[in-house]
Structure formats: C-alpha cells, structure tokens
Amino acid sequence: xxxxxxxxxxxxxxxxxxxxxxxxxxxxxxxxxxxxxxxxxxxxxxxxxxxxxxxxxxxxxxxxxxxxxxxxxxxxxxxxxxxxxxxxxxxxxxxxxxxxxxxxxxxxxxxxxxxxxxxxxxxxxxxxxxxxxxxxxxxxxxxxxxxxxxxxxxxxxxxxxxxxxxxxxxxxxxxxxxxxxxxxxxxxxxxxxxxxxxxxxxxxxxxxxxxxxxxxxxxxxxxxxxxxxxxxxxxxxxxxxxxxxxxxxxxxxxxxxxxxxxxxxxxxxxxxxxxxxxxxxxxxxxxxxxxxxxxxxxxxxxxxxxxxxxxxxxxxxxxxxxxxxxxxxxxxxxxxxxxxxxxxxxxxxxxxxxxxxxxxxxxxxxxxxxxxxxxxxxxxxxxxxxxxxxxxxxxxxxxxxxxxxxxxxxxxxxxxxxxxxxxxxxxxxxxxxxxxxxxx
Amino acid sequence: xxxxxxxxxxxxxxxxxxxxxxxxxxxxxxxxxxxxxxxxxxxxxxxxxxxxxxxxxxxxxxxxxxxxxxxxxxxxxxxxxxxxxxxxxxxxxxxxxxxxxxxxxxxxxxxxxxxxxxxxxxxxxxxxxxxxxxxxxxxxxxxxxxxxxxxxxxxxxxxxxxxxxxxxxxxxxxxxxxxxxxxxxxxxxxxxxxxxxxxxxxxxxxxxxxxxxxxxxxxxxxxxxxxxxxxxxxxxxxxxxxxxxxxxxxxxx
Ligand SMILES: Nc1ncnc2c1ncn2[C@@H]1O[C@H](COP(=O)(O)OP(=O)(O)OP(=O)(O)O)[C@@H](O)[C@H]1O
Ligand SMILES: [Mg+2]
Numbered sequence: 001x002x003x004x005x006x007x008x009x010x011x012x013x014x015x016x017x018x019x020x021x022x023x024x025x026x027x028x029x030x031x032x033x034x035x036x037x038x039x040x041x042x043x044x045x046x047x048x049x050x051x052x053x054x055x056x057x058x059x060x061x062x063x064x065x066x067x068x069x070x071x072x073x074x075x076x077x078x079x080x081x082x083x084x085x086x087x088x089x090x091x092x093x094x095x096x097x098x099x100x101x102x103x104x105x106x107x108x109x110x111x112x113x114x115x116x117x118x119x120x121x122x123x124x125x126x127x128x129x130x131x132x133x134x135x136x137x138x139x140x141x142x143x144x145x146x147x148x149x150x151x152x153x154x155x156x157x158x159x160x161x162x163x164x165x166x167x168x169x170x171x172x173x174x175x176x177x178x179x180x181x182x183x184x185x186x187x188x189x190x191x192x193x194x195x196x197x198x199x200x201x202x203x204x205x206x207x208x209x210x211x212x213x214x215x216x217x218x219x220x221x222x223x224x225x226x227x228x229x230x231x232x233x234x235x236x237x238x239x240x241x242x243x244x245x246x247x248x249x250x251x252x253x254x255x256x257x258x259x260x261x262x263x264x265x266x267x268x269x270x271x272x273x274x275x276x277x278x279x280x281x282x283x284x285x286x287x288x289x290x291x292x293x294x295x296x297x298x299x300x301x302x303x304x305x306x307x308x309x310x311x312x313x314x315x316x317x318x319x320x321x322x323x324x325x326x327x328x329x330x331x332x333x334x335x336x337x338x339x340x341x342x343x344x345x346x347x348x349x350x351x352x353x354x355x356x357x358x359x360x361x362x363x364x365x366x367x368x369x370x371x372x373x374x375x376x377x378x379x380x381x382x383x384x385x386x387x388x389x390x391x392x393x394x395x396x397x398x399x400x401x402x403x404x405x406x407x408x409x410x411x412x413x414x415x416x417x418x419x420x421x422x423x424x425x426x427x428x429x430x431x432x433x434x435x436x437x438x439x440x
Numbered sequence: 441x442x443x444x445x446x447x448x449x450x451x452x453x454x455x456x457x458x459x460x461x462x463x464x465x466x467x468x469x470x471x472x473x474x475x476x477x478x479x480x481x482x483x484x485x486x487x488x489x490x491x492x493x494x495x496x497x498x499x500x501x502x503x504x505x506x507x508x509x510x511x512x513x514x515x516x517x518x519x520x521x522x523x524x525x526x527x528x529x530x531x532x533x534x535x536x537x538x539x540x541x542x543x544x545x546x547x548x549x550x551x552x553x554x555x556x557x558x559x560x561x562x563x564x565x566x567x568x569x570x571x572x573x574x575x576x577x578x579x580x581x582x583x584x585x586x587x588x589x590x591x592x593x594x595x596x597x598x599x600x601x602x603x604x605x606x607x608x609x610x611x612x613x614x615x616x617x618x619x620x621x622x623x624x625x626x627x628x629x630x631x632x633x634x635x636x637x638x639x640x641x642x643x644x645x646x647x648x649x650x651x652x653x654x655x656x657x658x659x660x661x662x663x664x665x666x667x668x669x670x671x672x673x674x675x676x677x678x679x680x681x682x683x684x685x686x687x688x689x690x691x692x693x
Contacts, residue, residue, distance in 0.1 A: 390528050394582075397488050397524075398542035398598065399516035399549070408541065412532025412581075 005052075011067045012049050015188070016042060018073045019154055026157075033134040034126060034156075041143055041153035048147040057145075060332045060364040061303045066246045066272060071218050073155065074101040074187035079179060079212065084108060087210045090425040092175040099178045102189035102219070103158050111174065118163040119174070122192055125161045132163060136194055140224045141252040146276070148248045152222040156192035159221075164201040164231075173204040173234075173423055180241065182215035193223040197231040199256075204234040206426055209269070211242040216271075218246040225253040225261070229283060232260040236426060240433075241269035243298060250276040255315075257283025264421060266430060267294040267302055268437075278307040281315040281343075292321040293417040295410075295434065296329035296361070303332035310343040313373075319350040322417055324410060325361035335380065336368040343373045350380040355387060355413060407435045441466050441606055441637045442487075442507070447498035449479075449486050456482045458662035459498070464606065467634040471648055471673060472641045474659035475681055480641045481525050483659070484610045488522040489515045503605070516542070517549035519605030523595035523612050525641075530582040535594070538582050539564065539601055546602060567600040571627045589620040596627045607631070608639045613647040625650030645677035660685055 019042045023030060050067060051058040077100050084098065097119060098108035104121025113119055118129065126133055143150040160176055178191065197203055209219070219241065227233045241247045247270040255261045267273050279288045294302045308317045317337065325331045333352045354363045367380040387409055395405035411418070411431055421427040442464045449457035456479045464470050472480055486493045487500065489512030500507040507515060530538070544554040555563070568575060571593045583591050592612050599607050609628070613621055628638065628651050640651060648656075648670060656672040657664045658681065666672065666684055 388528075391530050393490055393512060394524070394528050394530065395533075395538065395542075396512040397516055397522055398538070398602065399513050399545040400538075400541050401513050401545060402511070404541060404545070405513075408533055408538070409530070412530065415532035 008050055008052075008067055012046065014070070015151065016046060018188075022073060022155060022157075032126075032130070034130070034137065037138045038154050038156065041150045044143050045147055045150040045154055048145075048150060051147055057305065057334075060330075061272070061274060061301060063272060066218065069186055069216055069218070069246075071186050071188040074103070074189035076103045077101045077181060077183060079105075079108070079181050081108060083181075083212055084177070084179065087177055087179070087208060089175055089206065089423075089429060092173055092206065092425065095172050096175040096177060097160060099158070099160070099176070099191060101180055101187060102178075102191045104160075113170070114168060116165040117168060117170065118161065120161050121158050122156075122161045122194065123158040129161070129163075132196075133161065133194065136196060136224065136226065137192070138224075140226070140254055140280075141222060141250060146250060148220055148274070149222050149250045149276075152190040152192060152220050152250070155188075155190035156222070157190075159192035159194070161193075162195045162203070162205075164197045164203050166198045166228075167200040168198075169202040170204070173206050176205060176207040178207070178209045178219070179212065180210070180215075180217050180219060180245065181212040182217050186216040186218065188218040188220065190220045190222075193221065195223065195225045195233070197227050197233055199228040200230045201228065202232045204423070206236045206238070206423065208238040208240065209247065210240050211245065211269070214242045214244055216244045217242065219248070221247075221249040223249070223251045225251065227253065227255045227259040227261045229256045230258040231256070234262045234422070236264045236266070236421060236423070238266045238426075238430065239269055239273065243269060243300065244271050246270065246272050248274045251278065253277075253279045253288075255279060255281050255283075255286045255288055258285050259283070260287045262289045262291075264291040264417065265293070265304070266417075267292070268433075270302070271300060273300070273302045274305070275303070276305045276307075278309070279317065280309040281312050281317075284312050284314040287316045288318070289420075290317065290319040291417050291420060292323075293414050294321075294323040294331065295326075296324070296331060297326040298329060299327070300329045301332070302329070305332075305334045305336075307336040308338070308348065310337070310339040310346045310348060313342060313344045313346065315343070316347040317349070320416060321352045322414055323354045323363070324357055324413070325354060325363055326357040328358070328360045330361070331363040331365075333363070333365040333382075334368065335366070337370070337378065337380075339369075339371040339373050339376050339378065341372040344375045346373060346376040346378065348376070348378040352382045353413075354384050356384060357387065404435075410434065441468075441503065443501040445499045447483075447486070447500060448496045449482060450494045450496050451482070451492060455496070456493075456662055457486070460659075460662075460664060462657065462664065464637045464639060466605075466637055467632075468655065469632070469638045469640060469651060469653045471653040471656045471670075472639060472659050473643065473656065473673065473676055475685075478660045479662045480659050481610055484522055484525075484608050484639070484641060487515075487520065487608060488512060513545065516602070516604075517546050521599050521602055521604035521607045523592070523599060523607065523609045525610040525614070527583050527591045527595055529584045529586075531584050533582050534579055535582055536564070536578040539598060542598075543601055564601060567597060570600050570630055571597045572623050573597055588615045589617070592616060592624060593620065593627075596624050600627060600631060603631075605635065606637045606639070608641070610641045611643065612640075613642055613644060621647065622650060645673045648673045658684060
C-alpha cells in the first residue's frame with residue numbers, strides 16, 4: 001500500500017472487510033466476469049490506499065475528514081413517494097428513474113421508452129444483459145491511479161444502465177434521481193452507471209442528487225459513457241447532497257466521430273465534493289461542451305478535476321466553470337487538456353471564473369495544457385474576483401433589498417452556464433433554488 | 441419633502457461636502473450647477489445612500505424621517521430616486537427582471553400587492569413610450585451595450601416606472617444630442633406634479649429651457665455659494681462661475 005499512515009490503513013481495512021461481507025452476500029455471482037472485476041479492483045484499492053496531499057491530483061484537497069468517519073455499506077432502503085415530490089421536475093415526473101442509497105427503486109421509477117431502449121437498474125439487468133455489461137463495464141475508466149474509482153468498482157452492484165440503440169432519438173429528457181436517506185449509521189454507497197448511445201442516437205439526461213436529511217454519508221460514483229458515432233448526449237448533473245456528506249464522482253466519456261457530448265454540472269451540496277470528468281475523443285469532428293457551476297458555503301470543499309484528451313484531429317472542446325465561494329469554503333479547479341501529436345485542427349477553449357464572496361474563502365485553480373500538435377486553437381483563462389460594489393449599489397438604489405440584490409447578481413454571474421440549460425423547467429427550478437437558498 | 445442641514449461628507453479622510461443646506465418642498469424643481477469636482481455627484485450619492493461616503497456632520501430629513509439612518513434600498517422604497525451620472529452595466533440581469541424586482545419591493549413597502557407578469561408588462565410598456573424606448577430593451581441586460589444616450593433614457597424610464605417622490609438627476613443631460621435631450625426633458629415634465637419634487641444636477645442651461653426650475657443653486661468646493669431663481673442659470677451660462685469664485689475655486693463672498 002502506497003499510503004503509509006497506520007490510521008489510514010485502518011480505514012482501508014474497514015472497507016476491505018466490508019468487501020468481504022459483500023462477497024459473502026453475492027455467493028451466487030462470485031464467478032461472473034463482473035465479480036472478477038470487483039476482486040481485481042479491491043486489490044488495486046488495497047495497493048493504492050486513500051490518496052493524500054503529497055499526490056499531484058490531491059495536492060489541494062484533503063480527504064482527512066472523510067477518513068475520520070465510520071461508514072457501513074449501504075443496503076436497500078425504502079422512501080415514500082411523497083418524500084420524492086420536492087425533487088421532481090415539472091414535465092419530467094413521468095420520466096424518472098429513482099435510486100435510494102444507491103439501489104434502483106423500481107416502485108418509484110416511471111418511464112416509457114421506445115422498443116429496443118434499455119433503461120434498468122444495473123443489478124437487475126445483469127441477469128438479462130450480462131454480455132452487454134461485461135463488454136463495457138470497467139473498460140473505459142482506468143482505476144490504477146484512481147483509488148476512489150477502484151473502490152467503486154470493488155463495490156459496484158447497482159446503478160443506471162442505459163442503452164440507446166442506433167438512430168433512436170429519445171425526445172423527452174430522462175430524470176435520474178439519486179436520493180440518500182441515512183437510517184442509522186452513515187453509509188458508503190458506490191453506484192455504477194453505464195450509459196451507451198449507439199450510432200445516431202440522442203438522449204437528454206438530468207441526473208440529480210438529493211438527501212432527505214442533513215446527515216453524514218459517502219457517495220462514490222463512477223459513470224462510464226459511450227457516445228457513439230454521430231450520437232448526441234446532453235447530460236445535466238445537479239448535486240445537492242447533504243452539507244455533511246461526501247460526494248465523489250468520476251465520469252469517463254468516450255466520444256466517437258461526429259458525436260456531441262454536452263455535460264453540465266451544478267454543485268451545491270457536500271462537505272467534500274470531488275468531480276473527475278474525463279473526456280476522450282476517439283473520432284474526428286466530435287464536440288464536447290463541459291460546463292460547471294458550484295456554490296460553496298460554510299466549510300464546503302468543492303474540487304473539479306477535468307481532463308480532455310484530444311487524441312484525434314478536428315475536435316472541439318469548450319469548457320467553462322464558474323463558482324461562488326462564501327464563508328470559509330474552498331474551491332479547486334484543475335483543467336487538463338491534452339492535444340496529442342495527431343490532433344491537428346483542434347479547438348480547445350477553457351475558462352474558470354470564481355468569485356470569492358467572503359475574505360475567508362479560497363480557490364486553487366490550475367489549467368494544465370499540453371499541446372503536441374501545431375495547427376490548433378487553444379486558450380485558457382482564469383479570473384478570481386468579487387461582487388462589484390457598484391453593481392450592488394445600483395440594484396439597492398432602486399429599492400431591491402441587499403440579499404435579493406446579491407442573489408440577482410449571483411444568478412447573473414451564473415447566467416453564462418444557466419442560459420445554456422435548454423430544459424426550461426430545470427433552469428427555472430435551479431434559479432429559484434439559488435435565490436431561495438442564498439438570497440432573500 | 442427633503443431638508444438638508446449643514447451636511448458634511450468625507451471620502452477617505454478628505455472632506456468633500458463642507459456644510460450643505462437645502463430645503464426642497466413638494467412639487468419644486470431645484471437645479472444644482474457648479475464646476476467639475478465641486479461635490480454635486482457626491483451630494484446626490486450621499487442622499488441615495490452610497491456607503492463609501494462618510495457623513496461627518498449634519499442631518500437630512502426626508503418626509504419627516506431621518507434619511508441618513510436608512511439603507512439605500514429603504515430610501516428608494518420611501519420614494520427617493522437617483523438617476524446616475526454614470527449608470528453601470530450589469531451583465532446577466534435583464535432590465536425586465538431588475539425593474540420588476542425593484543417595483544415589487546417598493547410596492548410591498550407601500551403595502552400594495554406585487555404586480556404579476558401581465559400587470560407589470562402592461563404598465564412598463566406604457567412608461568417605455570414616455571422616453572420613446574423600444575420594448576426590446578426590456579430583455580436586454582441592464583445598460584449592457586447601451587449607448588450613452590440610451591443609458592440616460594433608461595434611467596428616466598426606471599424613474600417613470602418606480603414613481604418616486606423625489607427624483608435626483610445627476611447630469612442626465614450631459615452627452616445627449618438635442619433630440620435625446622428633448623425626450624428626456626419631456627419624460628421628466630410628464631412626471632412633474634404638485635407632490636413630486638426634483639433635484640436636477642446639470643452643467644448646462646440648455647436643459648433648464650425644457651425643465652424649468654423653481655430654484656437654481658451654485659455648488660462650489662462643497663458649499664452652496666449662491667441660490668436664486670431660474671434667471672441665475674441664464675446668468676451663469678453667460679458669465680460662467682468666475683465672478684462667484686476667486687482664483688482657487690473658493691467662494692469669493
Ligand atoms: N469615491 C471617491 N473617492 C475619492 N474621491 C472622490 C470619490 N468620489 C468623489 N471624489 C472626489 O470628490 C470631489 C467631488 O467629486 P464629485 O464627483 O462629487 O464632483 P461633481 O461636482 O459631481 O463633478 P462633475 O461635474 O465633474 O461631475 C472630487 O475631487 C472627486 O475627485
Ligand atoms: Mg458629477
């Protein structure tokens with residue numbers, strides 16, 4: 001194990017013991033290719049241990065608070081239909097897939113899909129679609145250097161499985177809800193999502209994360225996405241976990257020739273949030289838009305690590321992150337872009353803008369551009385600022401209260417991101433949420 | 441309406457207003473003229489509640505209440521409006537959302553019901569005509585990319601929507617061509633009534649041909665050094681401030 005602190009080792013051992021319990025539960029499945037991946041992953045995790053701040057990718061992010069907690073592996077749990085109501089989105093109520101503490105909740109899910117489209121809980125689907133899952137799961141995400149992804153793979157059991165066949169266009173956005181509800185002890189949960197869009201297909205996904213109580217828990221997601229040739233995926237993720245929770249999410253997207261992948265992340269919750277979003281272009285003329293908005297208060301730590309791999313020519317990536325940091329919160333942004341020698345005619349654009357609302361808030365932002373092709377258009381920029389006093393005064397001088405005025409200016413700052421959310425009900429709900437929470 | 445007594449104001453330890461006395465009664469229009477840097481905008485901003493300016497002495501009563509104790513938004517809700525000399529651009533906030541929030545905050549303060557989207561639109565469209573502005577301005581971000589003249593008209597438009605009791609216009613005429621000036625002046629004149637008062641800061645008599653003031657004051661070096669009727673503006677236009685001031689900008693008398 002790379003990690004030499006005995007305390008951290010004890011924490012790792014606790015997870016490994018939980019893995020052994022899981023294995024005992026899974027007796028029927030213990031010889032499947034899926035389970036072989038789990039076994040390899042727990043070994044990798046045991047070797048890696050949890051990361052620490054001496055490692056480049058964790059330089060600014062201390063996970064010490066996470067390691068102090070005691071978690072038990074999440075088990076299936078029921079919530080009421082009523083508890084779900086506040087999280088539903090106008091117009092998407094009949095198009096929802098619900099997970100509770102990481103487990104697919106069939107009773108709370110409702111959706112109607114064209115023939116050939118597969119939308120299912122991963123665990124259940126492994127009985128009927130093992131070949132598809134075995135073919136893709138774990139193929140795209142490298143766990144060797146990612147302890148959290150290794151941990152997810154070790155515990156991977158349920159999550160969303162989406163398979164959209166060739167030339168199938170799903171008109172209505174699909175809402176994925178991940179609800180956390182702590183029963184007795186804090187849980188750890190490792191949902192594993194696999195989203196496959198075949199050639200020429202289209203899907204719009206709204207993924208949202210909520211909690212029923214302000215408890216401590218640990219959600220550790222991995223999402224593997226394949227956007228096939230000429231396919232288009234719009235993916236909005238709204239993360240509104242408990243302020244005491246830990247949310248780790250690694251996303252690995254492969255974007256094929258002529259395909260479009262739009263990813264928008266909105267982060268509001270979590271004591272520690274870590275997003276790792278990796279996008280790999282595998283065919284020419286593909287396009288990715290990566291948007292992020294975060295709003296941290298209290299002592300929240302919000303860390304976005306992105307990596308865009310321009311492996312082939314003629315692809316466009318456009319990345320914009322905007323964040324507000326209030327109180328004693330801490331933001332981290334690391335945007336890596338790699339333009340490989342063959343990737344001529346690449347356009348890669350990256351912007352990171354943060355506003356420090358309080359003097360005690362901090363941001364560590366680092367662009368990491370590595371460009372090995374010569375005929376490319378790449379730019380990056382970072383700004384760190386404050387709300388402008390004269391803007392605030394202008395609004396107040398017209399009778400708008402200070403809190404409301406601040407909220408309006410916050411929304412305005414975030415507007416670059418929000419205006420690109422094409423689903424009106426989602427955008428309006430988010431704006432209302434932000435005004436209610438941070439404004440008047 | 442407003443009663444300013446011996447008002448002293450400093451910015452970063454420098455005294456800018458050195459004892460202003462001014463009484464404006466309902467329905468009156470007062471013009472304030474004076475050289476650059478004399479403190480006209482400072483006075484306007486102090487009245488509007490800008491916090492960088494420290495009031496070191498004096499008092500301001502607005503409709504019998506202590507104005508200086510109120511935060512900026514409360515002053516606006518009580519009926520004070522400042523048309524800024526340099527209106528700021530606020531990207532991402534639409535004129536319509538901005539005005540609706542302002543109007544409803546003021547209506548709520550007065551104990552009136554908030555306007556819904558329809559009522560708001562109807563009333564706003566009517567007020568746009570007052571300053572001959574196109575409806576498309578509503579959807580644009582506040583002042584962003586507006587020409588100088590459009591910004592000034594937007595100020596008057598906001599005033600027309602918010603219907604203050606006291607409008608303070610800080611050089612709303614500066615930089616306007618004669619057509620735009622007429623539109624702005626016409627807008628203000630339509631808002632004039634026996635209850636509503638105006639303080640109009642200007643460098644130019646030209647505006648006062650269209651908005652005829654009841655009183656004209658000359659502000660120099662942080663003091664009102666002369667007050668008179670509308671003929672004072674004509675006199676200043678012809679003779680400048682020189683014979684009111686001595687060489688170093690201080691009052692000669
Ligand atoms: N925020 C500030 N910080 C420092 N000095 C200031 C500030 N605001 C105004 N001043 C100074 O106060 C004095 C008065 O400025 P003010 O803007 O009130 O003048 P004015 O009469 O409006 O001039 P103009 O006719 O050019 O608009 C000037 O010397 C100016 O530099
Ligand atoms: Mg001025």
